[in-house]
Amino acid sequence: MRRDLRPLQEWDEIAVALKILTARRYDLAADRTRTINRMRARLLEFPVLERAFDYAASRRSS
Template identity: 85%
Template sequence: MRRDLRPLQEWDEIAVDLKTLTARRYDLAADRTRAINRMRAQLLEYSPALERAFDYAASKGALILLTGHQSPAALRRIGATGWRSSPRTAKYAEPAQADAAVAAAQAQHTAVAGEAAAAEVVCTLAKAVLALDEEIAVVDRKIAAASVNIAMRK
């Protein structure tokens, strides 16, 4: 048995937990950034106006929009009022976002080859970003709880 090891203290456990949680959060944030960049690149291939319409890193409403309507034709069909009144998007639908999405769709009336497949990928990536947002929020709560434990012990 080694005699040079010191006993673990409660502080050590909290520090290791925080280290693990912050590393996990870093990985999730990097995955989110990659997914957003990939989604924007895919959008750029078939709808440059829609790609430019939103800051997808900051707009949950835009991501929710892309989970249901990824192509300019679909956005023109639903329209701004349809998007705002949809039960899925009503909570996050801002009038300016809906108007921007429809304006981007109106700017392009030509269907691009491969648009359907690209739209499916955009939908999948938008869902992945939303799932990563939820997972990051869970990790943030765990980090906050661990930080409170540290503050209480001081």
């Protein structure tokens, strides 16, 4: 157990900033997942579009 670490205070500015940034990142990841799932659902409605979509190019850009 390290002895040089001090406990974070509940209102520590760094901790609050990290909580905000972490929550924002989680929201962005959830939004992206929802968008991808909606796109996939649309592609499944039209098999021709799914066959024409280049998944390899899509994965390189992310």
